[in-house]
Amino acid sequence: MNKTALVPVAEGSEEIELVTIIDVLRRAGVAVTVASANGDGTLQISASWGTKMVADTTLEDCVGNHYDLIALPGGLPGSEHLAEHPLLDTMLRDQAAQGKLFAAICAAPALVLASKGLLLDKTATCHPNFQQSLQANVVDGAARVVVDGNCITSQGPATALDFALELVEQLCGVVKREEVAAPMVLTTTPTAYY
């Protein structure tokens, strides 16, 4: 059966991070649901740099569903909106407590995951602007991607592809990761810190 992933999105989510997660997971055959955190039933958002995108559904419609992965794009104020969404709060806490995969990039590890205490016992990373205050174990500030058990974090737009490929590896294995990466013309070996 296909793996499933929930990708929440809000006004001001970072569009490279958002779209790279969606694109790469779907290349791997993961069933991705892009869910609006707008809170008013609307699906369209304007991303950090003005790209207009339309979610597949609302977060409200995703409650009670099982997802193998919840992956958060960063961006401001997108990360703040995701942090404030009460249903996403519950979904993230349940996902972490059940040992299922949860992931975030850029500002989202700090403003969403760490602000909820979900990184307290984790090795993690985030955008350099937030690393010093991150309530997590930051071992290597230069690591593009950090995997600690069921938690995957990454730094920013330029590490989004490595992040998304790591999500593929965690969900579908390293062979699928390589199968997805090759036609995307990935000419350098991405490194992940474990």
Place this chain on the structure above:
Amino acid sequence: MNKTALVPVAEGSEEIELVTIIDVLRRAGVAVTVASANGDGTLQISASWGTKMVADTTLEDCVGNHYDLIALPGGLPGSEHLAEHPLLDTMLRDQAAQGKLFAAICAAPALVLASKGLLLDKTATCHPNFQQSLQANVVDGAARVVVDGNCITSQGPATALDFALELVEQLCGVVKREEVAAPMVLTTTPTAYY
């Protein structure tokens, strides 16, 4: 005065390439117009991997405007749709003839630019799947980005960030390129072939 860029988009454009161009150019202060090639006045498209995006305007509404750059995302069938659009055909030929910047990535250098004869006297690149048949001078098949005068080409989703940063350098200079790249957490030096 701000530099201006036109980014045409169609059903099946590759979303990482599309969004990376938009995002990075806007970070550099370039006034980017995302224009639908749907041809029926509608703005929403579904990208290669199902991401739903909304253009700013239609290509029809852009005719007669000056753009410092026209930059084409790849993807299938997006590149074919861009190739078939009669107004974009005229705009690309005028842009090239006037010595203004034009650029394409992935399938678009082959299916759009080369199919119109716009790469006949150019050194260029494209997705590896199209390089052998590319009607252009392909000097280095591994080059992530190739600049030849007013023409910039690149290989695929994993080279999209290098491509977009090269567009910034061509429009706004290398200092702006570095200013844009730093907060995106670009930890490797991209290389461009001239």
